[in-house]
Amino acid sequence: xxxxxxxxxxxxxxxxxxxxxxxxxxxxxxxxxxxxxxxxxxxxxxxxxxxxxxxxxxxxxxxxxxxxxxxxxxxxxxxxxxxxxxxxxxxxxxxxxxxxxxxxxxxxxxxxxxxxxxxxxxxxxxxxxxxxxxxxxxxxxxxxxxxxxxxxxxxxxxxxxxxxxxxxxxxxxxxxxxxxxxxxxxxxxxxxxxxxxxxxxxxxxxxxxxxxxxxxxxxxxxxxxxxxxxxxxxxxxxxxxxxxxxxxxxxxxxxxxxxxxxxxxxxxxxxxxxxxxxxxxxxxxxxxxxxxxxxxxxxxxxxxxxxxxxxxxxxxxxxxxxxxxxxxxxxxxxxxxxxxxxxxxxxxxxxxxxxxxxxxxxxxxxxxxxxxxxxxxxxxxxxxxxxxxxxxxxxxxxxxxxxxx
Amino acid sequence: xxxxxxxxxxxxxxxxxxxxxxxxxxxxxxxxxxxxxxxxxxxxxxxxxxxxxxxxxxxxxxxxxxxxxxxxxxxxxxxxxxxxxxxxxxxxxxxxxxxxxxxxxxxxxxxxxxxxxxxxxxxxxxxxxxxxxxxxxxxxxxxxxxxxxxxxxxxxxxxxxxxxxxxxxxxxxxxxxxxxxxxxxxxxxxxxxxxxxxxxxxxxxxxxxxxxxxxxxxxxxxxxxxxxxxxxxxxxxxxxxxxxxxxxxxxxxxxxxxxxxxxxxxxxxxxxxxxxxxxxxxxxxxxxxxxxxxxxxxxxxxxxxxxxxxxxxxxxxxxxxxxxxxxxxxxxxxxxxxxxxxxxxxxxxxxxxxxxxxxxxxxxxxxxxxxxxxxxxxxxxxxxxxxxxxxxxxxxxxxxxxxxxxxxxxxxxxxxxxxxxxxxxxxxxxxxxxxxxxxxxxxxxxxxxxxxxxxxxxxxxxxxxxxxxxxxxxxxxxxxxxxxxxxxxxxxxxxxxxxxxxxxxxxxxxxxxxxxxxxxxxxxxxxxxxxxxxxxxxxxxxx
Numbered sequence: 050x051x052x053x054x055x056x057x058x059x060x061x062x063x064x065x066x067x068x069x070x071x072x073x074x075x076x077x078x079x080x081x082x083x084x085x086x087x088x089x090x091x092x093x094x095x096x097x098x099x100x101x102x103x104x105x106x107x108x109x110x111x112x113x114x115x116x117x118x119x120x121x122x123x124x125x126x127x128x129x130x131x132x133x134x135x136x137x138x139x140x141x142x143x144x145x146x147x148x149x150x151x152x153x154x155x156x157x158x159x160x161x162x163x164x165x166x167x168x169x170x171x172x173x174x175x176x177x178x179x180x181x182x183x184x185x186x187x188x189x190x191x192x193x194x195x196x197x198x199x200x201x202x203x204x205x206x207x208x209x210x211x212x213x214x215x216x217x218x219x220x221x222x223x224x225x226x227x228x229x230x231x232x233x234x235x236x237x238x239x240x241x242x243x244x245x246x247x248x249x250x251x252x253x254x255x256x257x258x259x260x261x262x263x264x265x266x267x268x269x270x271x272x273x274x275x276x277x278x279x280x281x282x283x284x285x286x287x288x289x290x291x292x293x294x295x296x297x298x299x300x301x302x303x304x305x306x307x308x309x310x311x312x313x314x315x316x317x318x319x320x321x322x323x324x325x326x327x328x329x330x331x332x333x334x335x336x337x338x339x340x341x342x343x344x345x346x347x348x349x350x351x352x353x354x355x356x357x358x359x360x361x362x363x364x365x366x367x368x369x370x371x372x373x374x375x376x377x378x379x380x381x382x383x384x385x386x387x388x389x390x391x392x393x394x395x396x397x398x399x400x401x402x403x404x405x406x407x408x409x410x411x412x413x414x415x416x417x418x419x420x421x422x423x424x425x426x427x428x429x430x431x432x433x434x435x436x437x438x439x440x441x442x443x444x445x446x447x448x449x450x451x452x453x454x
Numbered sequence: 455x456x457x458x459x460x461x462x463x464x465x466x467x468x469x470x471x472x473x474x475x476x477x478x479x480x481x482x483x484x485x486x487x488x489x490x491x492x493x494x495x496x497x498x499x500x501x502x503x504x505x506x507x508x509x510x511x512x513x514x515x516x517x518x519x520x521x522x523x524x525x526x527x528x529x530x531x532x533x534x535x536x537x538x539x540x541x542x543x544x545x546x547x548x549x550x551x552x553x554x555x556x557x558x559x560x561x562x563x564x565x566x567x568x569x570x571x572x573x574x575x576x577x578x579x580x581x582x583x584x585x586x587x588x589x590x591x592x593x594x595x596x597x598x599x600x601x602x603x604x605x606x607x608x609x610x611x612x613x614x615x616x617x618x619x620x621x622x623x624x625x626x627x628x629x630x631x632x633x634x635x636x637x638x639x640x641x642x643x644x645x646x647x648x649x650x651x652x653x654x655x656x657x658x659x660x661x662x663x664x665x666x667x668x669x670x671x672x673x674x675x676x677x678x679x680x681x682x683x684x685x686x687x688x689x690x691x692x693x694x695x696x697x698x699x700x701x702x703x704x705x706x707x708x709x710x711x712x713x714x715x716x717x718x719x720x721x722x723x724x725x726x727x728x729x730x731x732x733x734x735x736x737x738x739x740x741x742x743x744x745x746x747x748x749x750x751x752x753x754x755x756x757x758x759x760x761x762x763x764x765x766x767x768x769x770x771x772x773x774x775x776x777x778x779x780x781x782x783x784x785x786x787x788x789x790x791x792x793x794x795x796x797x798x799x800x801x802x803x804x805x806x807x808x809x810x811x812x813x814x815x816x817x818x819x820x821x822x823x824x825x826x827x828x829x830x831x832x833x834x835x836x837x838x839x840x841x842x843x844x845x846x847x848x849x850x851x852x853x854x855x856x857x858x859x860x861x862x863x864x865x866x867x868x869x870x871x872x873x874x875x876x877x878x879x880x881x882x883x884x885x886x887x888x889x890x891x892x893x894x895x896x897x898x899x900x901x902x903x904x905x906x907x908x909x910x911x912x913x914x915x916x917x918x919x920x921x922x923x924x925x926x927x928x929x930x931x932x933x934x935x936x937x938x939x940x941x942x943x944x945x946x947x948x949x950x951x952x953x954x955x956x957x958x959x960x961x962x963x964x965x966x967x968x969x970x971x972x973x974x975x976x977x978x979x980x981x982x983x984x985x986x987x988x989x990x991x992x993x994x995x996x997x
Contacts, residue, residue, distance in 0.1 A: 088909040090845060105842045112832035115796075119828060122803050123821070132743070132810040138968075139808040142745040151800045152793060159789045162839065167782055169841040174778045215529065215921065223528050223924070230527065231923040255615040256708060258773055258848060262914045267844050269774045271709060272614060273702020276775035293773070293848040293916045295608045297615055298535045301919030368535060368603065397618060 094284045098265030100169045179247035187257025187270035190299035201322050207302050208233040209351035216360040237306045241315035248278040261290030282309040333408045334431045346416025349409045362421035373421035386437045407434040493577035495562045502559025509551035516544040521937035524930050537920035538606035545609035550633045556868045557729040558640045561668050567973040568662045570653025570989045575646035583639035590632035597622035613700040627690045634679040641672035653988040662997040667732030670760045674721045682718040709774050716767035724763045730867030734820050741817035742809025743968035748801040755794035762791045788838040815889030819870035830858030851911025857904045877965045881979030882958030888950050895943040903936030970995040
């Protein structure tokens with residue numbers, strides 16, 4: 050993807066210093082197994098990310114120079130001024146002149162760093178003239194993207210197969226997915242290149258942080274507040290990111306995938322996505338047969354429920370109840386649907402009414418009642434879920450597809 | 455317990471060697487009650503130090519659980535929730551249970567002896583402030599065995615996540631309150647001692663740097679611990695009493711917690727490092743056989759760092775979204791901190807310059823401190839650059855940064871102090887060869903452990919995750935090898951300490967050739983009571 054700035058010309062002394070630094074890194078074992086791109090901040094694909102990378106390299110060189118000077122003097126001193134060489138200790142112990150020098154010189158270096166840093170910061174905070182807005186909402190543990198002007202909205206979570214596989218066992222998952230492990234999502238965020246996109250970050254439950262290194266974007270998603278961020282992507286490509294703020298059990302499993310395409314391709318994608326969403330809304334309450342429900346239910350379960358209730362529905366004793374053989378999943382259907390819709394207060398069990406469609410809830414409830422040896426033979430239809438929602442208590446919890454019909 | 459028997463070894467000498475004391479001065483009582491009821495600053499200092507050593511291994515075991523899980527990608531060993539609770543507890547234990555008590559223990563042992571005082575100003579308070587700690591940590595650690603598991607929202611306890619915690623939450627809050635009370639009482643005691651108990655002639659500008667840095671640290675603690683107490687109490691009422699300080703739905707603001715927390719948290723960072731500066735400022739002159747360079751500027755630099763520490767807190771929060779003016783202010787104030795910190799490092803180097811150095815274990819640890827703390831300080835300077843910080847934030851780069859300042863920083867200073875003063879405490883020299891081995895093994899492994907974290911952080915590995923994608927696998931494996939190497943090599947430290955407590959070459963009163971200061975004028979081991987009559991400081995150098 051990206052490499053360090055070997056191409057950027059650096060002054061000779063700095064280059065020498067870099068070589069020294071690389072040389073000293075060789076002391077660490079296993080340097081040979083990692084390439085440069087796994088050692089440094091990416092240059093990224095926006096002007097801003099290149100600026101940030103430039104600042105990072107500049108302050109890094111300054112630090113190397115200071116380190117080399119300080120450690121150099123120390124090493125020389127440790128070699129020359131040791132008692133075993135028979136030296137007599139000097140007695141000097143103060144010098145106002147020297148103190149002033151090593152206060153003022155660092156101050157000047159800081160000013161030299163602060164000015165370019167402030168410039169980049171001001172640029173970062175300039176949200177004017179954005180051509181497109183995407184609202185990013187963090188959930189435990191997935192993202193919701195809402196293209197405010199395009200009428201498209203969807204959830205994006207760790208790829209369901211990966212999510213199930215990683216719970217079944219690490220070795221399987223690693224073997225199966227290799228380099229893509231934890232880097233794929235079910236719905237990628239597709240965005241056009243060359244367009245100033247404003248991201249509005251917020252969260253539904255706890256604080257998350259939407260981070261894509263190649264876009265130099267990291268801003269917290271805070272429940273009840275909206276944070277701004279922007280990017281103009283220069284190159285088409287796939288850019289990975291992840292949640293950067295600890296958000297609970299599966300903080301490590303909510304990746305981000307941004308796919309940047311040309312504006313024309315984006316238009317095609319957006320039209321398709323919108324049509325797809327509308328079609329889904331139109332058919333969402335059509336009755337389904339049991340195998341269809343089970344198949345959809347398994348994937349909904351994998352993406353949403355398996356995190357806590359585990360891949361085989363066994364739960365984690367003391368933390369997350371089992372679904373296999375549970376009273377809820379084998380008892381009254383309405384109570385089961387109600388629990389999925391509303392969650393359980395004071396526990397990590399979320400209310401799913403806003404996150405899943407009627408069809409998805411119908412499918413996942415049906416799946417839970419038939420999988421893991423529950424074998425009740427029950428099936429729940431999307432219309433049943435709509436009926437459950439439309440009681441007075443549930444009126445406010447209609448699923449928002451992000452499309453105005 | 456090793457605690458009792460080992461210290462009997464110390465104290466048996468004491469009454470015998472102790473001279474010309476009359477009537478009701480006596481040596482210590484025997485048995486367990488001695489340690490429970492003691493008001494002697496040396497006993498309490500030892501209690502703090504042993505406590506800290508035990509907690510070091512508990513916190514270290516947690517770190518090894520973390521590194522074992524991260525040895526390879528995939529979830530192999532622990533549930534992600536338990537993993538989160540390990541990262542949370544590791545931090546709480548290491549900060550509140552290891553570094554802070556160790557510094558208080560050193561203050562208890564050394565401050566009265568350094569300023570020519572017979573004891574701490576408030577001995578009963580002293581006893582109480584220690585004995586709160588074991589209970590506080592018993593409460594904290596007990597949460598790991600509760601149904602809901604231990605705290606798992608990070609040691610910073612950010613709401614709303616921390617409010618999702620189960621019933622252990624209230625226990626954690628109370629444990630933090632207790633630790634806070636202990637710290638504040640300890641600090642009040644140190645301030646009272648330094649102000650009131652200095653021997654005649656020991657003026658402020660004659661105090662050893664360790665006393666100065668602790669005086670300033672004590673003020674930081676008194677100023678900030680109540681802020682932490684307020685913050686966690688607000689969490690408690692949000693959780694159990696229906697308030698909405700930190701919930702937007704009720705008119706509150708989750709980010710307000712972060713502001714309050716870091717108003718405590720940033721000075722806390724300096725609480726964890728200023729006493730270390732004092733220790734290093736004592737050790738380097740001794741082994742360079744040359745007075746500390748720029749004593750006055752060291753004092754002023756410490757005070758400046760303490761002042762600046764109150765106006766930089768939001769640099770922990772650059773990604774929470776703050777006004778441009780705020781970002782600029784906190785960037786520049788943060789960069790400013792590097793100036794007085796730089797002055798300190800330059801002064802240490804100037805102290806070494808043209809000295810006549812020898813490299814006994816305390817000096818090795820002190821030099822290790824200066825180099826590796828500086829590496830941590832330089833990455834701190836990088837973190838001050840806000841636009842870059844936004845990318846570093848919450849990655850392993852930050853983890854590398856603060857572990858460099860805390861492990862080969864604060865922890866190394868505590869080890870340096872132990873090697874430096876243990877001959878005075880026990881009357882025996884430690885095993886120099888083993889001490890050097892301890893230093894070199896630790897230093898190799900601590901770098902294998904933390905240096906690669908810079909790389910994975912820059913390459914995009916976020917913090918507090920139990921699993922990661924394959925691109926980070928190599929360096930995580932290296933770091934985990936370093937972690938186990940570093941962890942197990944600390945057993946050597948325990949062995950060296952126990953061996954030294956049990957016996958060894960008799961230490962002289964001065965112990966070190968170049969040592970200056972009142973603590974080196976009393977016999978080794980230091981008698982149970984020292985400076986019952988104030989020393990004549992015209993005869994000895996105080997610093």
